[in-house]
Amino acid sequence: MLSGKLEVKAGGKTHVLAPNGYAYLPQGTPHTVRALTASRAAVIEKAYEAQPGAAAPDIVVGNENNVADVALMGDKALRVRSMMPMDRHTTSPSIR
Numbered sequence: 001m002l003s004g005k006l007e008v009k010a011g012g013k014t015h016v017l018a019p020n021g022y023a024y025l026p027q028g029t030p031h032t033v034r035a036l037t038a039s040r041a042a043v044i045e046k047a048y049e050a051q052p053g054a055a056a057p058d059i060v061v062g063n064e065n066n067v068a069d070v071a072l073m074g075d076k077a078l079r080v081r082s083m084m085p086m087d088r089h090t091t092s093p094s095i096r
Helices: none
Strands: 006-010 013-017 021-024 031-035 060-063 070-072 075-080
Touching (some): 006 021
Antiparallel strands (some): 021 060
């Protein structure tokens, strides 16, 4: 979310996304998105690529402010966040 507030209904739950909020919805997930205020959002569509040893991710909703950033390849000037939870048995994102 860039600005405003969106309501996302998916998986039998309703979530409100505010600035810096995000939602991952697996392909084919029935959902609705409704603007609660004037809003701007970035939508990224990418096909799921299965990873050996990792379960397919489920719906994930969060706020990037709640995710710690780390230096990319040790470069302290380049900070990144992994928005998908990591399975404790693998380095691939996974939700069960």
